[in-house]
Amino acid sequence: MLLQAFIFLLAGFAAKISALMTNETSDRPLVHFTPNKGWMNDPNGLWYDAKEGKWHLYFQYNPNDTVWGLPLFWGHATSNDLTHWQDEPVAIAPKRNDSGAYSGSMVIDHNNTSGFSMILLIQDKDAWQSGLIILQKVKNNTLAIPLMVVLGYQYECPGLIEVPTEQDPSKSHWVMFISINPGAPAGGSFNQYFVGSFNGTHFEAFDNQSRVVDFGKDYYALQTFFNTDPTYGSALGIAWASNWEYSAFVPTNPWRSSMSLVRKFSLNTEYQANPETELINLKAEPILNISNAGPWLHFASNSTLTKANSFSVDLSNSTGTLEFELVYAVNTTQSVSKSVFSDLSLWFKGLEDPEEYLRMGFEASASSFFLDRGNSKVKFVKENPYFTNRMSVNNQPFKSENDLSYYKVYGLLDQNILNCTSTMEMWFLQIPTS
Numbered sequence: 240m241l242l243q244a245f246i247f248l249l250a251g252f253a254a255k256i257s258a259l260m261t262n263e264t265s266d267r268p269l270v271h272f273t274p275n276k277g278w279m280n281d282p283n284g285l286w287y288d289a290k291e292g293k294w295h296l297y298f299q300y301n302p303n304d305t306v307w308g309l310p311l312f313w314g315h316a317t318s319n320d321l322t323h324w325q326d327e328p329v330a331i332a333p334k335r336n337d338s339g340a341y342s343g344s345m346v347i348d349h350n351n352t353s354g355f356s357m358i359l360l361i362q363d364k365d366a367w368q369s370g371l372i373i374l375q376k377v378k379n380n381t382l383a384i385p386l387m388v389v390l391g392y393q394y395e396c397p398g399l400i401e402v403p404t405e406q407d408p409s410k411s412h413w414v415m416f417i418s419i420n421p422g423a424p425a426g427g428s429f430n431q432y433f434v435g436s437f438n439g440t441h442f443e444a445f446d447n448q449s450r451v452v453d454f455g456k457d458y459y460a461l462q463t464f465f466n467t468d469p470t471y472g473s474a475l476g477i478a479w480a481s482n483w484e485y486s487a488f489v490p491t492n493p494w495r496s497s498m499s500l501v502r503k504f505s506l507n508t509e510y511q512a513n514p515e516t517e518l519i520n521l522k523a524e525p526i527l528n529i530s531n532a533g534p535w536l537h538f539a540s541n542s543t544l545t546k547a548n549s550f551s552v553d554l555s556n557s558t559g560t561l562e563f564e565l566v567y568a569v570n571t572t573q574s575v576s577k578s579v580f581s582d583l584s585l586w587f588k589g590l591e592d593p594e595e596y597l598r599m600g601f602e603a604s605a606s607s608f609f610l611d612r613g614n615s616k617v618k619f620v621k622e623n624p625y626f627t628n629r630m631s632v633n634n635q636p637f638k639s640e641n642d643l644s645y646y647k648v649y650g651l652l653d654q655n656i657l658n659c660t661s662t663m664e665m666w667f668l669q670i671p672t673s
């Protein structure tokens with residue numbers, strides 16, 4: 240791995256590697272759930288069984304092929320720690336071979352007010368595009384003010400959850416999620432959300448701003464857990480880590496698609512989207528429980544990096560998952576010439592082929608952090624025009640001191656870090672992590 244830059248102070252690069260391994264030589268991720276075989280899409284019916292201390296994840300599942308198709312089942316996986324998942328037998332089968340058990344959620348009716356102890360809300364075939372309508376039919380929730388929904392084709396997998404604020408966890412607001420496909424700003428599938436209040440029947444958004452849960456291309460059909468273990472947090476969710484634009488072509492076998500990590504949500508009430516507004520925004524933190532991870536290793540703290548003075552970290556003896564945290568600073572008194580693309584880049588090289596790498600970095604005059612996943616020897620990456628190679632997100636300093644503005648980036652590479660075809664999860668959020 241190589242760090243290269245035009246005049247950046249590298250305040251710190253820390254990495255943590257866990258030797259968690261599977262017995263496969265394939266590209267199967269280690270901490271992102273994948274089914275043993277077959278096709279998977281949306282997570283469904285997430286809930287926590289407090290009696291057993293077990294987390295349940297269901298998902299849209301076609302065990303007979305690695306592409307979506309009927310009959311469609313609810314697959315099932317369980318976990319004791321929200322990191323390691325055990326694939327379980329199929330949980331719900333459709334009535335007929337030409338139909339599906341579509342996306343839905345799970346509600347435990349503790350007081351048995353419905354007369355069913357457990358309620359499954361599942362979309363039927365006719366309601367494929369109208370999850371919101373199903374929610375209204377069942378619970379009769381209505382929206383009090385019109386929301387500024389991004390105009391897309393299909394709206395599905397709505398969710399409503401109380402999320403604590405970061406500034407005061409005893410205070411919370413309600414967040415409504417909606418999945419839209421196609422219609423994402425970056426193309427294909429994405430998740431939109433609204434922040435507001437909920438009185439048991441009516442959700443009222445605080446404003447009509449359109450907010451995006453994740454600016455990356457692979458975060459769809461977010462669902463949150465019904466009931467949680469409070470030591471992990473109260474608002475926890477999983478999304479499908481793919482995009483309908485290319486999900487059917489991703490080169491894995493004998494399974495296709497993975498889930499995101501579990502993310503813990505909170506609301507940041509101080510984020511300023513622009514000088515005129517103060518907004519409440521969702522913040523997400525990954526949940527990772529890896530007991531055999533090594534200690535954080537610190538590299539090159541307080542180094543001034545230039546293009547000529549780059550820095551490389553040799554991780555060639557390591558396999559498993561790689562977590563990293565990059566902290567860097569820009570000297571704000573030095574004006575960076577716009578004619579020079581001034582970037583701080585990390586190049587994760589493939590061991591076998593120096594031409595194969597994953598690049599990410601920051602560009603000072605754009606104040607944006609980017610990811611470039613286009614340099615892989617896997618044909619699909621080069622040939623699929625929808626597999627967006629480059630993504631970026633606004634990155635704001637978490638601290639300014641003297642002449643320096645400090646930035647922080649956290650990332651996780653899952654599976655053998657040296658051949659970079661594995662699952663990459665970056666937090667493409669609007670909010671700077673402090």
Ligand SMILES: *[C@@H]1O[C@H](CO)[C@@H](O)[C@H](O)[C@H]1NC(C)=O
Nearest residue numbers: 260261262263274275276326
């Ligand atoms: C290897 O993985 C497969 C699939 O998860 C599992 O069935 C098998 O028991 C594993 N074998 C060993 C030796 O761990």
Ligand SMILES: *[C@@H]1O[C@H](CO)[C@@H](O)[C@H](O)[C@H]1NC(C)=O
Nearest residue numbers: 264265266591655657658660
């Ligand atoms: C990744 O590396 C492993 C271990 O060297 C190897 O078995 C596997 O074939 C590699 N995968 C790709 C896609 O190069």
Ligand SMILES: *[C@@H]1O[C@H](CO)[C@@H](O)[C@H](O)[C@H]1NC(C)=O
Nearest residue numbers: 301302303309310312329336
């Ligand atoms: C698909 O898989 C299910 C579950 O394994 C099985 O019951 C069913 O017969 C299969 N259907 C077809 C058409 O292969």
Ligand SMILES: *[C@@H]1O[C@H](CO)[C@@H](O)[C@H](O)[C@H]1NC(C)=O
Nearest residue numbers: 303309310333334335336337
């Ligand atoms: C579904 O398909 C499987 C495999 O082709 C077949 O064995 C089974 O009888 C079919 N079931 C129904 C209800 O049509």
Ligand SMILES: *[C@@H]1O[C@H](CO)[C@@H](O)[C@H](O)[C@H]1NC(C)=O
Nearest residue numbers: 346347348349350351352353
């Ligand atoms: C169940 O009923 C009890 C007693 O009426 C009440 O305090 C509690 O809030 C109810 N729980 C739920 C989840 O509605």
Ligand SMILES: *[C@@H]1O[C@H](CO)[C@@H](O)[C@H](O)[C@H]1NC(C)=O
Nearest residue numbers: 350351352353354355356357
């Ligand atoms: C819930 O209520 C229904 C209808 O009154 C009843 O049949 C069922 O046994 C109750 N479930 C539990 C767990 O008490």
Ligand SMILES: *[C@@H]1O[C@H](CO)[C@@H](O)[C@H](O)[C@H]1NC(C)=O
Nearest residue numbers: 375376377378379380381440
């Ligand atoms: C839902 O609310 C609407 C409008 O208030 C009402 O007409 C309808 O009967 C309600 N449906 C249920 C199932 O309560």
Ligand SMILES: *[C@@H]1O[C@H](CO)[C@@H](O)[C@H](O)[C@H]1NC(C)=O
Nearest residue numbers: 383437438439440441442443
């Ligand atoms: C919830 O809000 C709606 C719209 O403001 C109102 O009509 C309804 O009576 C409220 N319900 C409760 C239980 O306060």
Ligand SMILES: *[C@@H]1O[C@H](CO)[C@@H](O)[C@H](O)[C@H]1NC(C)=O
Nearest residue numbers: 384385386387445446447448
């Ligand atoms: C959006 O919200 C603002 C402030 O609440 C309001 O003035 C405006 O009319 C709303 N716009 C729409 C299209 O609803």
Ligand SMILES: *[C@@H]1O[C@H](CO)[C@@H](O)[C@H](O)[C@H]1NC(C)=O
Nearest residue numbers: 249250251537539540541542
């Ligand atoms: C980095 O440099 C600053 C200022 O020279 C110093 O205060 C700080 O201790 C250094 N940090 C490390 C990790 O060396």
Ligand SMILES: *[C@@H]1O[C@H](CO)[C@@H](O)[C@H](O)[C@H]1NC(C)=O
Nearest residue numbers: 240551552553554555556557
């Ligand atoms: C990798 O392991 C080999 C053999 O143990 C050792 O000689 C080499 O120094 C190690 N390389 C690094 C970068 O740790």
Ligand SMILES: *[C@@H]1O[C@H](CO)[C@@H](O)[C@H](O)[C@H]1NC(C)=O
Nearest residue numbers: 248570571572573641642643
């Ligand atoms: C920032 O740049 C200015 C102008 O080149 C220089 O005088 C100052 O020492 C720099 N600050 C730091 C902390 O490097």
